[in-house]
Amino acid sequence: MDPNTTLASSKWNRSDIKQNLYHFALKSVWQEVTEIYKKHSWTHTSVITRLGDTALHVAVVDGKYPFVKQLVEVIKHYGQVNAKKALGIQNERGNTPLHFAASRGYVEMCKCIAQEDPSLVGSRNKEGETPLFLAALHGHKDAFLFLHNIFPNPNKSIEHCRRNGGESILHCTIQREYFDLAIHIIYLYEELVNLVDEKGVTPLHVLASKPSAFRSGSHFQWWTTVIYHCIIVDPLKVQIQPDAQTSKMGPINDEKKNNFPENYYTCFGFFQMMSTFFQVVTQGKYVTTEDAGADTENQVAVGGRGHQAPTYQNLPQNYATCYELVKSAYMEIVGLTWVWKFRKGKPKLQPILEAAKNGVTEMVDRILDQFPVSIHDTTGDNKNILLVAVENRQPRIFEILKKKNLLTNLIQAVDKNDNTVLHFAAMLSKYKPWQIPGSALQMQWEIKWYEFVKGYVPQHFLFQNNKDNKNPGDIFAEDHIGLVKEGGEWLKSTSESCSLVAALIATVAFATSSTIPGGIEEKTGRPNLEGQPAFNIFAITSLVALCFSVTALIMFLAILTSRYQPKDFYKDLPWKLLVGLSSLFVSIATMLVAFCAAHFFVLKDNRLRHAAFPLYAVTCLPVTFYAVAQFPLYFDLLKANFKKVPQPSYKMVDF
Numbered sequence: 252m253d254p255n256t257t258l259a260s261s262k263w264n265r266s267d268i269k270q271n272l273y274h275f276a277l278k279s280v281w282q283e284v285t286e287i288y289k290k291h292s293w294t295h296t297s298v299i300t301r302l303g304d305t306a307l308h309v310a311v312v313d314g315k316y317p318f319v320k321q322l323v324e325v326i327k328h329y330g331q332v333n334a335k336k337a338l339g340i341q342n343e344r345g346n347t348p349l350h351f352a353a354s355r356g357y358v359e360m361c362k363c364i365a366q367e368d369p370s371l372v373g374s375r376n377k378e379g380e381t382p383l384f385l386a387a388l389h390g391h392k393d394a395f396l397f398l399h400n401i402f403p404n405p406n407k408s409i410e411h412c413r414r415n416g417g418e419s420i421l422h423c424t425i426q427r428e429y430f431d432l433a434i435h436i437i438y439l440y441e442e443l444v445n446l447v448d449e450k451g452v453t454p455l456h457v458l459a460s461k462p463s464a465f466r467s468g469s470h471f472q473w474w475t476t477v478i479y480h481c482i483i484v485d486p487l488k489v490q491i492q493p494d495a496q497t498s499k500m501g502p503i504n505d506e507k508k509n510n511f512p513e514n515y516y517t518c519f520g521f522f523q524m525m526s527t528f529f530q531v532v533t534q535g536k537y538v539t540t541e542d543a544g545a546d547t548e549n550q551v552a553v554g555g556r557g558h559q560a561p562t563y564q565n566l567p568q569n570y571a572t573c574y575e576l577v578k579s580a581y582m583e584i585v586g587l588t589w590v591w592k593f594r595k596g597k598p599k600l601q602p603i604l605e606a607a608k609n610g611v612t613e614m615v616d617r618i619l620d621q622f623p624v625s626i627h628d629t630t631g632d633n634k635n636i637l638l639v640a641v642e643n644r645q646p647r648i649f650e651i652l653k654k655k656n657l658l659t660n661l662i663q664a665v666d667k668n669d670n671t672v673l674h675f676a677a678m679l680s681k682y683k684p685w686q687i688p689g690s691a692l693q694m695q696w697e698i699k700w701y702e703f704v705k706g707y708v709p710q711h712f713l714f715q716n717n718k719d720n721k722n723p724g725d726i727f728a729e730d731h732i733g734l735v736k737e738g739g740e741w742l743k744s745t746s747e748s749c750s751l752v753a754a755l756i757a758t759v760a761f762a763t764s765s766t767i768p769g770g771i772e773e774k775t776g777r778p779n780l781e782g783q784p785a786f787n788i789f790a791i792t793s794l795v796a797l798c799f800s801v802t803a804l805i806m807f808l809a810i811l812t813s814r815y816q817p818k819d820f821y822k823d824l825p826w827k828l829l830v831g832l833s834s835l836f837v838s839i840a841t842m843l844v845a846f847c848a849a850h851f852f853v854l855k856d857n858r859l860r861h862a863a864f865p866l867y868a869v870t871c872l873p874v875t876f877y878a879v880a881q882f883p884l885y886f887d888l889l890k891a892n893f894k895k896v897p898q899p900s901y902k903m904v905d906f
Contacts, residue, residue: 265293273299276309281318284310288325295326295337303342311351311360319348320363327367335368345376353382353398356391358493365401372402372411379415387412387420387436390429393493395420399439400492409442417448425457428464431487438489459605459614467612467647601628607636610645619655626657632668637661641704642675644685646896649704662708669717676704677727679734685897687887691738691828694731694820696897701727702821703896731817739815742824749835750807753800756838760797763845789848792841800838806831822892829888832881840874847871 268287272294275283284306287294299306307326310319326337341347349371352360361382365372372383380388383402386395402411412420421443424433433454437444447453462468603625606614615636618625629635637658640648652658665671685696701723705713716722721729806827813819813827847867891897 268294269297269299272297272306276306279313279315281310281313281315281321285318285321285325288322289329292329295334296340298340298342300342302344305337305340305342305348307338307340307348308342308346308351311348311355311357314355314357316357316359319352319360323363323367335370338364338368339371339374341374341376345378347371347374347376347382349374349382350376350380350385353391353394354385354389356386356389356394358391358393358397361386361394361397362401365398369401369403372398373404375411379413381411383411384414384420384423387429387432388423388427390424390427390432392429392432392435392490395432396435396490396493409440409446412436412440412443413446417446419443419446419448419454421446421454422448422452422457425454425461428461430464434487435489453602455602456605459602459611460609462609462611465611465613468610601625604628604630604634604636604639607640607645607648608643610640610643610647612647612651615648616651619651619657626661633664633666635661635664638664638666638670638672638675641672642678642680644680644700644897646700646703653707658707665717668719671708671712671715671717671723673701673704673708673712673715673723674717674721674726676701677723677730679730687891687897689738689741689884689887690734691742691820691824692887692891694734694738694817695825695891697731697734698817698821699895699897728817735815735817735820738820742810742813742815742828745828746807746810746831749831750804750811753803753807753831753835753838756835756842757797757800757804760793760800760838760842760845763793763796763842763849785848789845792845792848796838796841796845799834799841803831803834803838806834825888825892829885829892832885832888836874836877836881839877840871843871843874 268291272284272287275281275287276299288306294306297305300309304312307319307322310322323338327334338349339347349361349364352364365382373381375381383395383398386398404411409419421433421436421440424430424436444454458464603615603618606618626636630639634642636648637652638661640652652661662672679697685693687693687696705723713724714722810824810827810831813824815824847870850867
């Protein structure tokens with residue numbers, strides 16, 4: 252049947268009408284779909300796709316709000332079947348049209364559907380997800396707030412906020428880093444803070460497993476740090492109603508809110524950032540002009556219903572949300588008692604231990620301030636917060652505990668296998684957080700970490716055995732055999748390559764230093780070019796190149812003849828490598844300067860002597876390339892040698 256045929260014919264059977272409905276919906280000819288809906292009310296519940304979607308499903312997915320509204324009106328006024336039944340048709344995955352509208356954040360579509368049957372907000376698909384759940388899952392705050400307000404829930408049940416497996420909307424919003432929406436959820440559904448999924452995980456556990464959401468877990472370069480401090484974020488306010496100005500009807504209905512062309516957004520944002528930068532530099536800390544404690548009709552300040560929003564004088568604005576989330580969630584979880592009332596099991600780690608494991612210093616600091624009793628939390632293996640931090644190489648957590656004078660009692664603890672804090676410092680963790688590349692430098696920082704922890708424990712800890720009858724020294728030696736081997740191989744290959752270059756430079760530098768440009772005067776035995784600036788530069792740089800190339804050669808040979816014992820990676824080998832690379836760089840640079848100074852006399856009386864200077868600059872490019880290639884390693888060596896306490900990194904590196 253041709254879908255372009257007029258709909259006036261009354262001789263079509265249901266199969267033909269359904270086929271036309273499918274083709275018109277597929278081609279987005281929604282006016283014709285509307286006509287079919289008006290003439291044949293049975294099509295309101297007809298499935299037209301393989302996934303069991305109706306025409307209304309397809310219209311919502313297509314984002315055509317005017318036609319969605321028309322179809323809903325037709326279903327309401329022309330339907331011979333129950334309109335609520337037509338609007339609540341579920342496809343094979345259990346999704347209604349309202350599920351689709353909510354998952355895409357189309358607030359106006361949600362209104363025109365849900366207002367006809369508010370109970371659809373609690374309709375569940377096969378994953379146990381309600382439209383309210385999907386709106387939160389995809390971070391659509393306005394759609395979520397509307398569905399929350401329209402849903403008839405006299406018993407204030409929170410079951411529509413969870414899906415199969417026990418995950419709540421608070422779990423999902425934190426996992427996907429919709430922290431703004433998470434704050435709103437805590438305000439509206441306080442009970443969700445206490446809920447756990449089938450694995451015993453609370454929302455605060457999810458937050459503790461996301462160190463990148465906090466400043467302590469974000470490692471910026473200097474220029475990104477400048478940009479970070481120039482970003483201004485207004486104090487967060489909880490909305491009770493959706494924002495009418497940002498509510499979406501669908502993709503084709505979004506309107507521009509500015510009077511300038513869209514391609515000027517970038518320039519506008521740049522100048523706005525520069526303005527902010529000068530504001531921060533000239534006026535100090537940024538203070539919003541908006542009163543943080545003022546409530547509007549549809550807004551409530553963060554921190555409590557009707558209370559003034561807290562200020563964060565020592566906290567970057569863009570992490571204030573995370574702080575409020577930690578505070579609100581933990582206050583609900585802990586309360587006045589530590590008795591956990593879970594429906595399905597208990598979590599493996601308390602939130603503070605999860606935060607310590609992942610190095611989220613902000614959470615650990617805030618929880619300890621609000622609930623000092625949490626310092627006694629332990630894992631199922633009887634590990635306290637200090638043991639967890641040391642095992643997972645989190646020096647910042649160690650420093651917080653030290654600052655709060657909590658190490659004295661914590662440091663005496665042992666786990667169920669009688670491992671002390673020094674045993675855990677000696678173990679090579681599967682998780683390698685050190686912000687340094689290369690096995691040799693990894694080994695150096697492993698030793699530094701062990702020595703750092705050893706400085707805080709009693710002397711007898713060095714000889715204390717665990718249940719396997721091993722002391723910390725035994726464990727360190729056993730666990731680091733592979734890392735020592737890998738580090739030794741890397742140092743050997745690096746030293747062999749560099750020593751070859753150093754020997755070549757030393758040979759050339761020796762030959763150059765023994766050859767005097769311009770010759771020697773026979774009567775006096777003094778150089779003919781003595782006293783000229785270029786000759787003096789040649790004499791000095793050739794000698795420097797020889798001395799430093801020999802120094803580099805000696806350093807690399809010393810590395811090659813090393814025993815490669817674990818203790819050698821602490822200071823001896825890294826310092827030799829640092830001195831060797833520094834000497835090699837200096838020798839290469841001075842050798843090129845000596846060559847240019849000697850070559851200058853060749854062109855001294857030539858017309859091309861002025862053109863030689865650009866050529867000399869080009870000759871120095873290899874030194875620049877070498878510096879660019881080696882500086883990352885060089886800086887890593889400097890950092891590894893001069894830092895007393897290694898620092899972790901949360902960057903994901905693919906090899």
